[in-house]
Amino acid sequence: MEIHRFEKLWTAAALLLIVGLIATVTYGTVGAGVKMVDDSGGTVDAGSLGDTEFGDPGVTQVGENQYEVHVVARQFLFQPGTTSPIRVPANSEVTFYITSADVVHGFEVAGTNINVMVIPGQVAEITVRFDDPGQYGIVCHEYCGAGHHTMAGQLVVVPEDEYEGGS
């Protein structure tokens, strides 16, 4: 097979680009520690969430500056999040456990890296550090029915000395 000189150069450059892209992502995972959502959250029976930790969703303190938040997504609200905001203190490490009671939803905290699918039967687990106080919007980004565009919530990171327990 006859390959033109420029064609060879181009192919080499293309392969270099590809390997480079893979390397940057690998660095992001290993070096910077950007972990992917995986199967560590386990599975759950979407039809009987009442018998699980999702029966009474909300924020619990599990250690010094460590918190867990259980969130149930259902048509068309986050619980907690929609009727009352999720409140966590600043300078804390928060692990979210999110599942769905009905259809597929999304859980995106706008302006952060928190962005997961919420699939019935699966628990999405994601750990985040919140250093500074602030307010974030939570958006359902997967179509979940006729009221999808009304499904949103709020996450409030309150200053440490004003924190009075979860909601």
Next chain:
Amino acid sequence: MAYVDDFPTDARIVRWNMAVAFISLGIGGLFGMIQALHRTGIFRGFVSSADYYTVLTGHGVLLALVFTTFALSGLFTWGVTRSLDRPLPSPRFTMGWFALMLLGSIIAAVTILGGLVPSMPFKADVLFTFYAPMQAHPAFYIGLVFFVVGSWLAGVDWFRAYWGWRKDNPGERIPLQTFMVLVTMLMWYISSIGVAVEVLFFLLPWSLGLIEAVDPLLTRTLFWYFGHPVVYFWLMPAYFIWYTVLPKLSGGRLFSDPLARVVFILFLLLSTPVGFHHQYVDPGIPEGFKFIAMTNTMFLLLPSLLTAFTVVASIEHGGRQRGGEGRLGWLRSLPWDEPAFAGCVLAGLMFAAGGFSGMINAGMNINYLIHNTLWVPGHFHLTVGTASALTFMAAGYWLFPQITGNRLRFRSLATIQPYVWFIGMTLMSNAMHRAGLAGVPRRTAEPQYDAVSFQGVVGGISEMRLQIAIGGTILFIGLVLYLIVIFGTWFGGSGNDTLRVNSSLPAPLSGPEHSPKILDNLKLWTAVAIVLIALAYGLPLWALVSDGLLAPGSPPIPV
């Protein structure tokens, strides 16, 4: 002699496929404009926000499946019969797959449009991805089955034509166009198994009440097994045009036939074992599988990058044949006022931009930033919405005179149309990409929330909204111009004009004799492709079904 004189029956099949394709494009495009105006809040008078999702489902299914598949069926029928110089073996069989695909499309389309009529008992507002446990009326799934089986039979038809040719021409190299069609169809057979299993074994029995629950993550995974290769099912026909027709339109010849074959084989091998990159942020799938899919996805860039080289080299050759000189002077001598040429090149140019945003999608942990945001439709409106759609339209400018025997009408409209599309898409997709970076979600009727403020990276949110609305409207205008030209040409009659199109395709600069014969060994490549898929999907699928095929299960939730 025009194609229609040599192959009157096949020309009719090409025309009908193209007609269905472009009618779907018209309806789907209208839906697209309604969405652009609705979600940006510019005008919400067409539908309610609840009915927006019916329109969105129609837009996705009509454009991503119906338009693309019928357009490629027309192009492939033309390419196979032209390059083998023989008609398809049985007109009755050909009519069979065409009718089956059409029936499936109509059933699915009527079920979807039922969502706009409150008294209609069937609805299918489940979007193009139809994720369980949201459930459509069974007719929607039945329509999909007919449609996919019809497309399989179309492939059988092209293979039969090839086998007939092979009997008469033992030992000869497969003509390039036929080679591309066969490889594309092999890719399609392997990848559409995923959606076939999903619909036939899970969603259809479940929607009929025969099984109570399905595993949402398993059906999603089967969908995405098919969901990325389907992208190549749209793109490979565009490449087919860029490799075989575009060099001629630019006044030259294809640079390298062997490289074109290598590119198509790479697509066959790499298209399917990449689907997990759509599930990077899905829970329930181990990180390792996501990483493997990421490396595969990145290597899938290779055939596209090679194509960029060969196609540009061929166009440069064409420009120089037309008298262009100097480093970039050949660009000026290209036929920019030929709609078929301009459409193909503008489509390729936008595809390059779409390829770069695709690298971000593929970048595993970078994907967190843009997953399910407006960035994603920004990306695929450059790929399917421009690389494929604009190329198919451009090919139509060149092909319709040959398959109807009529000269192209409304030439001045035709000359500006590709540029209108290009401008509309530039406005719409750049704004979509930037809005995605700000976190604005896709697939929603009203991305304006009380408690959420999106921070624009470059420019403001209201400016992006305006660009999306204006871009979407310009795109629809471009579409109407196209339909006027094409249907005007078709029904305008031949008059007294003689046909000006020369339908012969020149031989490549480097012909098939320069490529190793093993490239034509389709059985070997299919086997390699299947092994790669088994490696990428074997363990993950096993992990998903080891706790029971239907568990963790979800009962249906009707739309």
